[in-house]
Amino acid sequence: MKFLLRLLPVLAFGLSPALAEQYNNLYWAPPNVTVGGEEIDKILNFIFWLTLLVFIATQAVYITYLVKYRRRPGVKAHYSHGNNKLEIIWTTIPVLIFLGLAIYSNRVWKELFRNPPPDALQVNISSYQFGWDFRYPGADGKLGEVEVKGITAENKFGVKADDPAAADDFTATELVFPAGKPVHIILNARDVIHSFYVPSFRLYQDAVPGRTISWVWFEVKEPINLELACSQLCGKGHYNMKAPIRVLSQEDYDKWFDGKVKAAAQARAMDDEKSLHAAAN
Amino acid sequence: MSAITAEPPASTGQAHHPEVGFFHKYIWTYDHKMIGIQYLWTALFFLLVGGGLALLVRYQLAWPNTPVPLIGQFLPATVASDGAIIPGGYNMLVTMHATLMVFFVVMPLLIGTFGNFLIPLQIGAGDMAFPLLNELSYWLYVVSGFLILAAFFAPGGAPGTGWTAYAPLSAEAKYNGTQMGQSLWGIAIFVNGLSSIAGATNYITTVVNMRAPGMTMFRMPLTVWSLFITAILLVLAVPVLSAAAAMLFCDLNMGTSFFKPAGGGQPLLWQHLFWFFGHPEVYILILPAMGLVSEIIAVFARKPIFGYKAMVYAMIAIGFLGFIVWGHHMFVSGMNLTLSATFSVSTMFIAVPSAIKTFNWMGTVWRGSIEFTTAMCFALAFVTMFVIGGLSGIFMASTPVDLFVHHTYFIVAHFHYVIFGGSILAIFGALYFWFPKMFGCMLNETLGKVHFFLTFIFFNLAFFPMHNLGLGGMMRRIADPTVYEHLRQLQPLNQISTIGAMGLGFTTFIFLGNIIITLWNRKSHPAPDNPWHANTLEWTVPSPPGHGNFPVTPTVYHGPYEYSVPGLDKDYLPQTEPAPAHVKLEAH
Numbered sequence: 001m002k003f004l005l006r007l008l009p010v011l012a013f014g015l016s017p018a019l020a021e022q023y024n025n026l027y028w029a030p031p032n033v034t035v036g037g038e039e040i041d042k043i044l045n046f047i048f049w050l051t052l053l054v055f056i057a058t059q060a061v062y063i064t065y066l067v068k069y070r071r072r073p074g075v076k077a078h079y080s081h082g083n084n085k086l087e088i089i090w091t092t093i094p095v096l097i098f099l100g101l102a103i104y105s106n107r108v109w110k111e112l113f114r115n116p117p118p119d120a121l122q123v124n125i126s127s128y129q130f131g132w133d134f135r136y137p138g139a140d141g142k143l144g145e146v147e148v149k150g151i152t153a154e155n156k157f158g159v160k161a162d163d164p165a166a167a168d169d170f171t172a173t174e175l176v177f178p179a180g181k182p183v184h185i186i187l188n189a190r191d192v193i194h195s196f197y198v199p200s201f202r203l204y205q206d207a208v209p210g211r212t213i214s215w216v217w218f219e220v221k222e223p224i225n226l227e228l229a230c231s232q233l234c235g236k237g238h239y240n241m242k243a244p245i246r247v248l249s250q251e252d253y254d255k256w257f258d259g260k261v262k263a264a265a266q267a268r269a270m271d272d273e274k275s276l277h278a279a280a281n
Numbered sequence: 282m283s284a285i286t287a288e289p290p291a292s293t294g295q296a297h298h299p300e301v302g303f304f305h306k307y308i309w310t311y312d313h314k315m316i317g318i319q320y321l322w323t324a325l326f327f328l329l330v331g332g333g334l335a336l337l338v339r340y341q342l343a344w345p346n347t348p349v350p351l352i353g354q355f356l357p358a359t360v361a362s363d364g365a366i367i368p369g370g371y372n373m374l375v376t377m378h379a380t381l382m383v384f385f386v387v388m389p390l391l392i393g394t395f396g397n398f399l400i401p402l403q404i405g406a407g408d409m410a411f412p413l414l415n416e417l418s419y420w421l422y423v424v425s426g427f428l429i430l431a432a433f434f435a436p437g438g439a440p441g442t443g444w445t446a447y448a449p450l451s452a453e454a455k456y457n458g459t460q461m462g463q464s465l466w467g468i469a470i471f472v473n474g475l476s477s478i479a480g481a482t483n484y485i486t487t488v489v490n491m492r493a494p495g496m497t498m499f500r501m502p503l504t505v506w507s508l509f510i511t512a513i514l515l516v517l518a519v520p521v522l523s524a525a526a527a528m529l530f531c532d533l534n535m536g537t538s539f540f541k542p543a544g545g546g547q548p549l550l551w552q553h554l555f556w557f558f559g560h561p562e563v564y565i566l567i568l569p570a571m572g573l574v575s576e577i578i579a580v581f582a583r584k585p586i587f588g589y590k591a592m593v594y595a596m597i598a599i600g601f602l603g604f605i606v607w608g609h610h611m612f613v614s615g616m617n618l619t620l621s622a623t624f625s626v627s628t629m630f631i632a633v634p635s636a637i638k639t640f641n642w643m644g645t646v647w648r649g650s651i652e653f654t655t656a657m658c659f660a661l662a663f664v665t666m667f668v669i670g671g672l673s674g675i676f677m678a679s680t681p682v683d684l685f686v687h688h689t690y691f692i693v694a695h696f697h698y699v700i701f702g703g704s705i706l707a708i709f710g711a712l713y714f715w716f717p718k719m720f721g722c723m724l725n726e727t728l729g730k731v732h733f734f735l736t737f738i739f740f741n742l743a744f745f746p747m748h749n750l751g752l753g754g755m756m757r758r759i760a761d762p763t764v765y766e767h768l769r770q771l772q773p774l775n776q777i778s779t780i781g782a783m784g785l786g787f788t789t790f791i792f793l794g795n796i797i798i799t800l801w802n803r804k805s806h807p808a809p810d811n812p813w814h815a816n817t818l819e820w821t822v823p824s825p826p827g828h829g830n831f832p833v834t835p836t837v838y839h840g841p842y843e844y845s846v847p848g849l850d851k852d853y854l855p856q857t858e859p860a861p862a863h864v865k866l867e868a869h
Contacts, residue, residue, distance in 0.1 A: 026770070027752075028749075028752055028753075029685070029752045030753065030767055040681045040685055044682050048676075051672040055672055058639065061643060062664065065643065065647050066646060066651060066661065069582070069646060069647065069648055069650065069651050070653070071650045071651055076650060076845050077583040077649045077845040078649070079584075079844075079845045079846055080585065080587070080648070080867070081587070081589065082586075082587045082591065082644065082869065083588075090637060090640040091633065091637055094636040094637075095630070095633055099629070101679060102626045102678075105625060105679040106622045106626070108680075109618075110622075112681060129456065191456055192449050192456050193447055193449070193450065195613075197688070197756065199689075199753070199754030199767065200754075202684060203684060204684055205613050208614070209548060210543075210547070211542075215618070227765055227767065231688045231689075232688065233372065233447070233757075235369075235372075235441075235457060235458070236368050236369035236372065236441070236458070238372070238758070238759065239368050239759035239760040239764060240368070240761070240764050242764070
């Protein structure tokens with residue numbers, strides 16, 4: 001019974017406002033949260049209305065024909081092999097529509113993949129069976145460079161050993177960044193292909209082992225909590241390969257950042273002390 | 282043009298063929314009709330297996346981690362534990378469902394069954410060009426079927442890397458944990474590919490060389506055209522997949538590194554090879570369906586096909602463009618971004634011939650005299666479902682939108698509308714249409730209508746909500762959507778879809794029941810030679826046709842769609858009958 005009740009709003013296309021509120025997301029995409037994501041929504045909506053219109057128009061004609069020209073005694077079908085003028089018309093119109101759509105799409109595509117702004121926060125994301133590791137630039141604001149071939153069990157990110165910028169980098173198990181600031185991700189995979197997918201970002205990008213994907217960047221408008229999902233079948237644990245995404249206000253982010261930098265410095269100090277002791281003994 | 286295009290086969294008379302024993306009639310036969318029927322039964326068996334797997338998948342998505350009723354405890358330990366499907370097992374179910382449905386159900390039904398049965402009959406030939414190769418092709422298919430089913434019993438279980446088997450997950454045992462299963466998958470695909478290539482070679486040779494006198498290319502039924510173009514696609518595309526499967530096998534078992542980055546290989550190479558095959562494959566799965574549907578619609582609208590030549594050119598265009606759009610599966614794979622833009626344009630253009638075909642089908646029913654037989658209902662529904670599947674494809678062709686919906690249930694909805702709503706509905710329609718010719722008896726029309734309406738309703742119930750699931754952000758191939766906060770609220774849609782899928786499973790048994798009952802009492806409703814008053818050559822011979830098909834090689838006088846010609850008493854004009862002097866046929 002409870003199940004039937006839950007089905008009701010779906011079947012009746014959202015009748016009661018209370019239920020509609022609860023299931024406000026059944027018919028459409030989750031709200032977009034990124035700058036530029038609304039461009040994707042615009043095309044999505046445009047194609048939706050266009051295809052809906054085409055569907056209704058063609059089906060209206062089709063069904064009318066089916067009803068009107070059903071078999072009736074004494075009525076013979078019209079003998080015709082076609083009409084070349086019509087063929088030309090209904091070839092040209094789709095060509096023009098699709099050409100327009102392709103131009104429109106490619107313009108937005110180019111816009112989405114322009115170079116990341118220089119002040120973007122760089123985050124290195126390393127995906128593996130079945131999870132995500134994140135690496136942030138430390139106090140110097142510079143992320144140590146990645147070398148795909150250098151990825152090993154110890155050096156999970158494949159950080160170049162001699163890069164001084166890498167010294168103060170710190171790692172995290174969640175993706176945290178401030179709202180209103182562009183974030184540029186450097187994407188790697190350690191074993192098989194994974195995929196960075198956040199529906200609210202309108203973003204999907206494969207992470208391919210042996211390559212560094214460095215053209216993805218985004219900017220989230222408001223603080224929000226989301227989940228990062230893997231969207232490329234990567235093995236048994238694929239379905240649960242997720243990581244929290246926390247988009248914070250600049251203030252909260254700074255607090256988190258300072259905490260992380262301090263913790264990383266302490267950990268390094270401990271390591272140094274240990275190795276000093278080891279050397280002394 | 283009425284030039285004789287081929288030497289008639291030397292002996293086509295039935296009298297030349299003595300009765301053969303059971304083994305040579307049903308098991309190892311050179312008769313293309315029986316080979317077609319062999320394909321039919323085998324593929325229907327795989328349809329049940331593949332459908333059963335789909336139901337398990339749907340059950341898990343609607344009610345995750347709860348024991349599957351009735352059969353849960355019988356599932357192998359690699360798939361389920363305590364009757365509930367486990368994530369690794371879910372991946373196996375998804376992979377095997379897709380592999381079986383594509384390679385062992387839809388291709389064998391469209392190409393194996395109807396290709397074999399119809400091509401010689403519709404072009405007026407006594408048999409295929411290479412009967413032995415033809416039978417070999419069937420048995421290779423059976424062998425590949427055993428190999429793929431064996432994967433379930435392999436140590437570690439069946440492959441769980443998706444039917445696309447993306448490397449390096451598929452190429453390294455330490456990542457997929459199913460070395461044996463994945464290897465069997467590779468071998469099965471390879472052997473299945475040999476079967477397809479053998480069949481396709483046969484079709485091309487037969488169509489080019491063995492047409493009856495007067496059967497010019499532009500007098501061939503659209504069914505033959507569609508199968509001919511499909512065969513060309515198969516010969517060009519399948520070897521690439523076979524090579525890729527062999528490379529995958531070597532990577533898995535022999536230490537090569539074609540696709541493994543650690544050894545200097547390239548994971549994207551697999552994707553390029555796979556989709557170079559995979560996209561023509563999509564059209565391989567739909568072109569023959571278009572041909573079958575065109576035939577049925579013309580016959581039951583009692584009208585010539587609107588724009589016959591436009592239909593042929595559209596199919597040729599689809600065949601050609603099908604080879605330059607594969608990259609649209611890889612917009613976000615890490616491939617060069619300029620390439621993505623190029624593939625986006627070619628993908629948009631491949632929609633044009635599909636639109637042309639749709640308009641021509643509508644033109645064919647316009648001012649017709651439509652009889653709603655079961656076959657016609659399926660064919661008419663095909664057009665609408667194909668329109669939905671085609672329109673939803675436009676979303677993915679637009680690269681920015683693809684960035685959002687790629688690899689979600691939106692895609693799953695899209696290709697099920699094309700492959701189930703398109704190909705499978707066409708296959709059902711074609712079975713109702715040609716069953717009398719195959720078996721000499723008529724399927725029950727009442728049960729047929731029930732089958733049609735339930736299929737239509739449950740199909741849409743099962744697959745339409747998937748569009749919404751995809752827009753809501755639900756990824757493909759995840760064993761349990763409820764682990765994600767933002768997907769949990771979508772569960773009602775998953776449950777509706779599962780109810781629809783169960784309905785479809787149930788409905789299939791009505792169809793099978795109809796076949797069994799009809800064959801059981803085949804004497805009580807025998808099929809006349811030409812039950813639908815159709816024009817093509819297969820309807821000029823008895824149902825079922827004897828060995829050698831045509832007692833006398835037929836001569837063809839005009840195209841296959843001369844219906845409702847003014848000035849004739851009957852509303853059809855078989856291809857073997859010349860038009861009377863006072864009747865003028867329109868050029869097409």
